[in-house]
Amino acid sequence: MVKLVLVLGDQLSPNIAALKAADKDTDVVVMAEVGDEASYVPHHPKKIAFIFAAMRKFAQRLRDDGWTVEYKKLDDDGSDSICGELMRHYKTHDADGVIATEPGEFRLIEALQNCPVKVDILEDDRFISTHKEFEEWAKGRKQLRMEYFYRDMRRKTGLLMDGDDPEGGKWNFDHDNRKPASDDLFKEGPLRHEPDEVTREVLGLVASRFDNNFGDLEPFWFATDVDGAEAVADYFVEKLLPTFGDYQDAMVANDRFLYHSLVSLYIHVGLLDPLDICRRVEKAYKDGHAPINAAEGYIRQIIGWREYMRGIYFLEGPDYPNRNALNHQRKLPGFYWSGETEMACLSHAITATKEEGYAHHIQRLMVTGNFALLAGINPQEIAEWYLAVYVDAYEWVEAPNVIGMSQFADGGIVGSKPYVSSGAYINKMSDYCKGCHYSVTKKTGEKACPFNLLYWHFMDRHRERFSKNPRMAQMYATWDRMDEDRRKTVLSEADSFLNSL
Numbered sequence: 291m292v293k294l295v296l297v298l299g300d301q302l303s304p305n306i307a308a309l310k311a312a313d314k315d316t317d318v319v320v321m322a323e324v325g326d327e328a329s330y331v332p333h334h335p336k337k338i339a340f341i342f343a344a345m346r347k348f349a350q351r352l353r354d355d356g357w358t359v360e361y362k363k364l365d366d367d368g369s370d371s372i373c374g375e376l377m378r379h380y381k382t383h384d385a386d387g388v389i390a391t392e393p394g395e396f397r398l399i400e401a402l403q404n405c406p407v408k409v410d411i412l413e414d415d416r417f418i419s420t421h422k423e424f425e426e427w428a429k430g431r432k433q434l435r436m437e438y439f440y441r442d443m444r445r446k447t448g449l450l451m452d453g454d455d456p457e458g459g460k461w462n463f464d465h466d467n468r469k470p471a472s473d474d475l476f477k478e479g480p481l482r483h484e485p486d487e488v489t490r491e492v493l494g495l496v497a498s499r500f501d502n503n504f505g506d507l508e509p510f511w512f513a514t515d516v517d518g519a520e521a522v523a524d525y526f527v528e529k530l531l532p533t534f535g536d537y538q539d540a541m542v543a544n545d546r547f548l549y550h551s552l553v554s555l556y557i558h559v560g561l562l563d564p565l566d567i568c569r570r571v572e573k574a575y576k577d578g579h580a581p582i583n584a585a586e587g588y589i590r591q592i593i594g595w596r597e598y599m600r601g602i603y604f605l606e607g608p609d610y611p612n613r614n615a616l617n618h619q620r621k622l623p624g625f626y627w628s629g630e631t632e633m634a635c636l637s638h639a640i641t642a643t644k645e646e647g648y649a650h651h652i653q654r655l656m657v658t659g660n661f662a663l664l665a666g667i668n669p670q671e672i673a674e675w676y677l678a679v680y681v682d683a684y685e686w687v688e689a690p691n692v693i694g695m696s697q698f699a700d701g702g703i704v705g706s707k708p709y710v711s712s713g714a715y716i717n718k719m720s721d722y723c724k725g726c727h728y729s730v731t732k733k734t735g736e737k738a739c740p741f742n743l744l745y746w747h748f749m750d751r752h753r754e755r756f757s758k759n760p761r762m763a764q765m766y767a768t769w770d771r772m773d774e775d776r777r778k779t780v781l782s783e784a785d786s787f788l789n790s791l
C-alpha cells in the first residue's frame with residue numbers, strides 16, 4: 291500500500307527521517323506551499339521566497355533521484371493547510387498512512403496529530419542530542435546551564451577534544467571573543483547568489499502575494515540549494531572564520547555582516563549539515579588556518595547553543611512560548627516595523643532586519659531584545675516579531691532565544707539573570723552612538739540615552755525578584771548609592787519616555 295511522505299519547508303534533507311523510513315518505489319512525497327504556513331506570522335518576504343525556492347528545488351532533486359513527488363505551488367488548486375493537502379492526496383493515491391518528520395513547532399505537531407488521516411511522526415534526527423538524551427541530561431538538575439550540556443556534546447562528537455580534555459586546555463574561549471568594533475574593520479562582504487529562473491518565479495509570486503509584509507524582498511541573494519549553501523559555508527571557513535571569534539559581538543553601522551557565517555538559514559532548513567560544518571571548522575583550526583577562540587566559539591554556537599535551545603523548547607512543552615514571568619504588558623512600539631526612531635542603535639538593527647531579513651546575535655540580543663526587555667514589552671509580541679522578521683526563525687529555536695534568553699519570560703530557565711544593559715555596553719561594542727540623536731554619556735536630561743534611563747527603571751521595578759540575585763547585587767548597590775533626587779529624576783524621565791512610545 292502507498293504511504294504519503296510529508297516533507298515540510300524546513301526539512302529539505304535527502305536523509306530526513308521520513309524519507310529514510312519510506313520506500314522510493316511505492317510511496318509518494320507530499321510537499322506544499324500553503325497559506326497557513328505562509329501566514330501564521332507576517333513572515334519577511336525574503337523568508338517566504340527563500341523557503342519556497344528551496345522547496346521547489348528540493349522537490350526537483352527528489353524527482354531526479356527517483357521519488358514520486360506531489361508538489362503544490364501556492365497558487366495551485368488545493369488546500370491551504372498541510373493537513374488538508376495530506377487528506378487530498380490520501381484520497382487520490384488511496385494511501386494507508388502518512389510518514390512525517392516531527393515539525394519544529396508545537397502548532398504544526400498538533401495539527402498533524404489532529405489530522406483525520408493517520409500520521410506517523412518520527413523524531414527529527416538532524417540534531418546531535420535526541421529528546422530522550424536531553425531529558426536525561428536535564429533530569430534532577432537545579433539549573434540547566436548550556437555550558438555543561440555543551441561539554442557533553444563536545445565529548446559525544448569528539449569535536450575539539452584532546453583525549454578526555456578540551457583542545458587548548460579550556461572548554462570555552464568566550465573571553466577572547468569580545469573585541470569591540472573599530473572603523474577600519476575590513477572584509478569583502480557576504481557571498482551573494484544571483485537568483486536563477488526558479489527563484490525569479492518565486493520572487494514574482496511573493497512580490498504579488500506578500501506585498502504588505504514588513505521587509506524588502508529584493509535584492510535577494512540567498513542560496514536556495516545545497517551547492518549554493520555549501521559555497522557559503524566554504525567562503526565562511528576560508529575567509530571569515532579566522533576573525534569570527536574576535537569580532538563576534540561587535541556592531542558596525544556600515545557593515546551588517548562582519549565575520550558572521552550567515553549559514554543558520556541553510557542549517558535550519560536542512561541544506562547544510564551542522565556536524566559537517568563543525569568538522570570543517572575543526573579542520574581549519576587543526577591546519578593552523580583559524581585560532582582556537584574562533585573555532586571553539588563557532589562550534590559552541592552549533593553543538594552547544596543550537597542544540598540546547600532545541601532541547602529546552604521540547605523539554606518545556608507547548609506552553610513555553612506563552613510564558614511571561616515578569617508580567618510585561620506594553621505593546622511593541624511601531625518603530626519595530628519601520629526602523630523610524632531617533633535611537634541610532636535600534637534604527638540600524640531594525641533597518642538591517644527590514645532590508646536583509648537578518649541581524650546578528652548581538653543586535654538581536656543587546657539592541658532589539660535588550661530594549662524590549664527594559665521597556666517591558668509583552669514577550670509574546672516581541673517573540674512574534676522575531677519569528678516573523680528573520681529568515682532563520684522557526685519556533686523551536688526562536689522561542690527559547692526570545693522567551694528565555696532575551697526576555698527572561700521563562701523566569702530563569704535559560705539564563706541565570708536577565709540580559710539587560712545600559713547604553714554603555716552598546717557604545718563599547720558598536721560605533722552607533724556617535725551618530726545618535728541621544729547622548730550615551732548622559733544619564734538624565736533632554737538627550738539622555740533611553741537605555742540609561744530604562745536600565746534603572748527595569749532594576750527598580752523588578753527589585754523584589756532580582757535584588758537577591760548575587761550576580762545583580764552590585765548593580766542594586768550602585769542604584770542605592772545614588773541620591774534620592776537623582777533616582778526620582780531617572781524614574782520619572784524613564785516613565786515619560788515609556789509613555790511616549
Ligand code: DLZ
Pocket residue numbers: 297298299300301322323324325327328329333337338341393394395398684685
Ligand atoms: C516557514 C514556512 C513557510 C513560510 N511556508 C511553508 C510552506 O508553505 N510549506 C511548508 O511545508 N513549510 C513552510 N514553512 C516552514 C514551516 O512553517 C515549518 O516547517 C514549521 O514552522 C515547523 O518548523
Ligand code: SF4
Pocket residue numbers: 632633634635636712713714716717722723724726727728729730739740741
Ligand atoms: Fe543607542 Fe543610546 Fe547609543 Fe543612541 S546613545 S545609539 S540610543 S545606546
